[in-house]
Amino acid sequence: MVFDSKIPEGPLAEKWTKHKFNLKLVNPANKRKYDIIVVGTGLAGASAAASFGEMGYNVKAFFYQDSARRAHSIAAQGGINAAKNYPNDNDSIFRLFYDTIKGGDYRSREANVYRLAEVSNNIIDQCVAQGVPFAREYGGLLDNRSFGGAQVSRTFYARGQTGQQLLLGAYSALSRQVAAGKVKLYKRTEMLNLVLVEGKARGIVARNLITGKIESHSAHAVVLATGGYGNVFFLATYAMGCNGSAVWRAHKKGALFANPCFTQIHPTCIPVHGDQQSKLTLMSESLRNDGRVWVPKEKSTVEKIRKKEIQPNDVPEDERDYYLERIYPSFGNLVPRDVASRNAKNVCDEGRGVGETGLAVYLDFRDAIKQFGIDVIKAKYGNLFQMYEKITADNPYNTPMMIYPAIHYTMGGLWVDYNLMTNIPGLYATGECNFSDHGANRLGASALMQGLADGYFIIPYTIGDYLAGMPYDKVPEDHPEFKKSEEEVKHRINKLLNINGNRTVDEFHKELGRILWENCGMARNETGLKEAKKEIRELREAYWKDVKVLGINEELNMTLEKALRVADFMELGEVMIDDALDRRESCGGHFREESQTEEGEAKRNDEHFSYVSVWEYKGDNKPEVLHKENLKFENVKLTQRSYK
């Protein structure tokens, strides 16, 4: 298997400029002879589709929601990074690059991350020009805040709705191209297969979710921008429809999958209320600036609270364990996401977790309110407190909040080269669905940046390099390869509809989520992972024998939609486990129990694991093959993180 990352030679800061110059161009008059399929209209997809349209290409954009504006990017709250250095606090492209690569625990490519930092400033310019109402200071200039422990203020934001505003900006640009006739939208349409002709990506097979019609779409190149696969865990902060099907189908057609086990767990989510829960809600990380995290020292106190014999506020100071402050005196409650998450899990595993399920810790504002006054806290967190109260019916001004970690982002994804092309010629992956920029851990406010960098400023150039070498001829949609791919899809659908077993799709999905969360979540070890692999296989077999999917294909059938997604998650989950098994180091958000320091902290192993894990599909029921892309670091020095 040959795969070349195509990282340009030369000094880091000149790579992208030189590379751009070397890319082949498509003559403006010839662009209209090329068709491009974009799957996904989140930040990564909408920005790419709009830009392609402006450049003159013919674009078909697909998404499963009823409107392009509803892609999951809409839910991002906190903000987007850029190296503008408007606050004059000595930020720079190099510093943003450095923070991002260090934040990723040195498991991403220097060249990609540097380019991301380099184009970050153009993103802000573009969005402002589109009418994105970023927060401003009284002087009328843009406001910045610091985010995720960064030492500079480089995060641009639009209240708590940054993702929404950026997406609506991209959606408006997309809408303009629809009006111009350059982009055609396919709403409520789900990609279920990739079509290769002579080894090149030439189209997709998709299901019209309203009529059930299985449709073929042909193009000269296919761009996947389908977001993350975190819903493999069932409970996550993702929107309900987020799925891994598009990337998984591409993988089964030969696209390599990188770092599948790198998923991000966010420490401040609202805890699970019970087994009727359908998803988890994120509370902004900024809360840890003033809230103190604790659980009772004794299990007996936990019991008393649970039986409502006492209230959390009744627990005296010396019976509280402010465990983050105790273990990490210099960072305290502000340790990075992974450390905060793992420690919450530890105290809950010890039986000291609070709440009805025992899977929660307190985040207490009592002392902050005492110190700064209620008005200051209200001004900072009012909307978050209100949102918390709406969901839990508890008032955080009077009683501590309860939080617990949840799956929030997937760093893993399709392997891409520097041009964002997968190893399949003509197949690209952008945004969260590729693996490229965040290594083993993503820094806050960098996913929005990456999605828009990919879509506005990278792929519009790199795709031309490929298309310039392509003949204009179109592959007809009744080509045997399309027919074959359609048949594969129809076969899967019929199979699912005909099982008529006893267990619902959600029951299977919950079980899959449990296996992965317990064994391939925050902490992993070899025994657990091996057991999980066996369990997933059994579950998958049971699924294809006992799942109950009602209705027919030729109608809106949301159970069928879910069933197809869960079927793919069942397969993807197994590769996550293979990958976690191989990575016998603790890294980023992943605590590999066999690899820890004497104090029980995560121990990265650069000597043996400084590589991207690249998985190749070899056929049903055959083990996937692991390839390694070794990471070279020429501009940063690798250091172990310490927060003590």
Next chain:
Amino acid sequence: MEKGRSYTLKVWRQKNAASRGEFKTYQVNDVSSGSSFLEMLDILNEELTKKGEDPIHFDHDCREGICGTCSLFINGRPHGPEEEITVCQLHMRTFQDGQTITIEPWRARAFPVIKDLVVDRSAFDRIIQAGGFISVNTGAAPDANAIPIARENAEVAMDAAACIGCGACVAACKNASAMLFVAAKISQLAMLPQGKVERKRRAQKMVEQMDKEGFGSCTNTYACSAECPKGIEFTHIARLNREYLTSKFTS
């Protein structure tokens, strides 16, 4: 948290766009007061599936009140009885144990029913396509701080931009007018210097498209604002009217 609650649901069932719909009554048990409204429907759907009955179809995605996908008309009100939230943010503790709850889709000529509680809102997309944008190509933007924008104006723009495009305003209006939706976008862009260049054309085109889609006319009842989950104010409608009139007089 209280477990084991029961509710009687009267739900609009409609097989597809062409068929006639009707209300059907269901009993749902074992609901926790901490469950969200949509989780309550999940519970019922799991039961229906087990019994071999087609689950109730409803639109939803983020379940956090931001994507604008969820769209249920509950006991006569879009998004249910609570102020300034979407139905996905509504929790069962709002309802009394044993209560009867009526659930319908958005009702509007411009939003035809697709199935059960799912409607087609693509009219909104077409209105934005008619002019709800600033014409700037990728890469053609000046430095973001080149044009200062008064904070008050930026804040008004943001208030308007908070619209999630759910369509509750249309569902709330006795004329099924889309004025608040259109006004929010026009207002956002009119408040920003970048949006001023195209303001006349934008107002005309968007209003024209709105009329074409079959939305009713606005008779200033303000039901739209009252039911908007994001609290978008009807003052934006006044701004739209101004934008539209000046565009008519000066074009």
